[in-house]
Amino acid sequence: MKLRKIAARAFGVVSIAVATIVGTSGIASAAPAPAAGLWGLNGGQIPVVGQHAWCNGVVDMYFDTDPTRPAHGTITLVSRGMNGADPDWSANPKCKVDFTIIWYDGVFPFHHTVKVPTEFGVEPGETVTTEINPGSGLIYLTAGATYIDTDTWGFVPQYSYPASGYFLIP
Structure with missing residues (x-):
């Protein structure tokens, strides 16, 4: 007893x-902070070849969550500076890249896609931010530039090695 x-x-x-x-x-x-998760092999770095004058460079991807806004996330793409190779680049030093962001639900194998158009110049530090609503729980997130347009299924002269990882969303 x-x-x-x-x-x-x-x-x-x-x-x-x-x-x-x-x-x-x-x-x-609570305040917005990097999402709890595990990046793949290249971390959040996306080496990319863009659509204008063989432009190329590296774009860093950051994924933040805010506990005051459950089931939401913020993706920020930050350029390290772009380079080009043609006289066209001298006339217009802007690298146009359409990033495709895909996330898979950790519970059900459904995926969602968002297209994020960007245009980065020579100077590093230019940013583009987009909001996604993956829901709470585990997700698999990947982002990159593909040579197939997700809207028209046509050819787009761009390509990148994607950044991906598993993340927990509050």
């Missing part, structure tokens, strides 16, 4: 301690 009383008191103390810790670290103190 004494053992039951000790176990019940210990359980009560532990549950009060857990409730206090969880209650004091609530959503009000």
Whole structure:
């Protein structure tokens, strides 16, 4: 009988301690932060060849979540600077790339696609941001530039090695 009383008191103390810790670290103190997850081989780096004058460069992809907005995420594409090779590049130093962002639900094998048009110049640090709504839970996220237009199924002169990874969405 004494053992039951000790176990019940210990359980009560532990549950009060857990409730206090969880209650004091609530959503009000949360801020957008990188999503909890695991990037693939190339991290968030996307080497790309664009649509204008053989333009090329590297674009970094960041994926952030905000606990105050569950089931949402923010993708930010940041250019490290683009280069070109033709006289056309000298006349217009802008690299047009249409990124395709795809995420797969971790529970059901359904996927969703968003097309993000970008135009980066020579200077590093140019950014393009887009919001996605993958839902809460585990997702597989991939982003890159493909040579097939997802709207018309036509050829687009661009290509990249995709960045991908698994992430937990609050």
